[in-house]
Amino acid sequence: xxxxxxxxxxxxxxxxxxxxxxxxxxxxxxxxxxxxxxxxxxxxxxxxxxxxxxxxxxxxxxxxxxxxxxxxxxxxxxxxxxxxxxxxxxxxxxxxxxxxxxxxxxxxxxxxxxxxxxxxxxxxxxxxxxxxxxxxxxxxxxxxxxxxxxxxxxxxxxxxxxxxxxxxxxxxxxxxxxxxxxxxxxxxxxxxxxxxxxxxxxxxxxxxxxxxxxxxxxxxxxxxx
Numbered sequence: 001x002x003x004x005x006x007x008x009x010x011x012x013x014x015x016x017x018x019x020x021x022x023x024x025x026x027x028x029x030x031x032x033x034x035x036x037x038x039x040x041x042x043x044x045x046x047x048x049x050x051x052x053x054x055x056x057x058x059x060x061x062x063x064x065x066x067x068x069x070x071x072x073x074x075x076x077x078x079x080x081x082x083x084x085x086x087x088x089x090x091x092x093x094x095x096x097x098x099x100x101x102x103x104x105x106x107x108x109x110x111x112x113x114x115x116x117x118x119x120x121x122x123x124x125x126x127x128x129x130x131x132x133x134x135x136x137x138x139x140x141x142x143x144x145x146x147x148x149x150x151x152x153x154x155x156x157x158x159x160x161x162x163x164x165x166x167x168x169x170x171x172x173x174x175x176x177x178x179x180x181x182x183x184x185x186x187x188x189x190x191x192x193x194x195x196x197x198x199x200x201x202x203x204x205x206x207x208x209x210x211x212x213x214x215x216x217x218x219x220x221x222x223x224x225x
Contacts, residue, residue, distance in 0.1 A: 002026045003069045004206070005061075005113065007052060007105070008079030010034040012179035013126070016199035017076060018045055024203075029064065031109075032079065052079055052105030053097065058112045065116050072116040074206050077106045077125040077151070080144075082184055087142045095143045102147035107154060119166030122210040124202065125155050127173045129221050141185065148173075152217050159215030168210035172202060175221025193222060 004021050008014035009030035015038075018030045022044035030039050035047045048064060050057045065072065081101035083094055106125060117123070129135050131148030138145075152171050159169040179195050201220060209218075 002073035002207075003029070003071060004074040004076070005029045005031065005072055005109075006076045006078055007031045007109065009039060009047075010036060012195045013199050013202065014076075014078040015039070016196045017078065017202060018042075020199055020203050027069070029061075029069075031061070052109065053081075053100035055104070055108050058108050061109065062112050065113070070116065071118055072113050073118075073121055075110065075113055075117075075121075075123045076202065076206055077109065077123070078202075079105060080126070080128075080148075082141075083143045084140045084185055085143075086140055090143055098143040098147050099150070102144070103150045103154070106151050110158065114162075114167075117162075117165075117167045120210070121167045122206060123155070123158070123167065123169045124206050124209070125151050125169070125171045126202070127152050127171045127217070129173050129175045129219060132173050132217070132219060138185075144185075156215050156217075163214065168214040170205075170209055170213050170215070171217040172205065173217055173219045173221070174198065175219075175223055191223070 004026050006014055006018050006028060009018045010032040015036060018028050018039055022028045022042045028045045030045050030047045031050050033049060033051055035049055039045045039047055048060050050060055079101060081098050083098050128148040130137060130141055130145035131152055155169045155171045
């Protein structure tokens with residue numbers, strides 16, 4: 001049984017992951033602004049309503065860890081914020097709002113959890129093919145895709161900084177997955193992979209991927225809109 005933190009659990013991949021880990025007997029801390037009833041009712045899931053864009057909200061995580069778990073085996077940074085807007089209309093505030101969730105939220109949550117991570121712990125960040133250098137890019141996603149590139153570099157740096165402690169950091173750069181966020185970015189597009197199917201992949205990778213990878217970015221994409 002492992003202690004697993006998952007962000008962005010109100011819908012999509014994060015929601016499916018929380019249920020899958022819990023139903024497999026693991027303990028899950030589900031972090032999102034909105035909490036689905038199915039997660040609340042699961043005895044293996046603890047829920048925290050947190051706005052990842054607000055640094056002081058991480059105090060709730062610190063309190064939970066110090067009082068309940070004492071250690072963390074896996075973190076899955078799944079939460080993401082999307083903005084679809086022409087670059088010329090994208091303000092600094094727009095960029096900041098996206099980065100507060102997609103980059104600073106990842107950094108702040110990881111920082112709070114570091115004292116509870118141990119040898120063998122695995123931190124998985126969900127990025128996007130849009131954040132991969134040289135990949136196909138799409139107009140209107142300047143803030144989102146650049147933020148997803150930033151967390152790739154952040155994870156590579158953390159893998160180096162904590163390798164002597166045996167803590168692994170890896171990134172999964174996802175292609176098209178049929179989620180609400182995909183519909184926001186590409187209305188009407190139908191992806192070949194469902195949220196549940198991708199959750200199955202992330203589930204297995206989070207549990208065992210650190211045996212084979214550290215500081216790596218895996219491109220998990222059968223198609224890219």
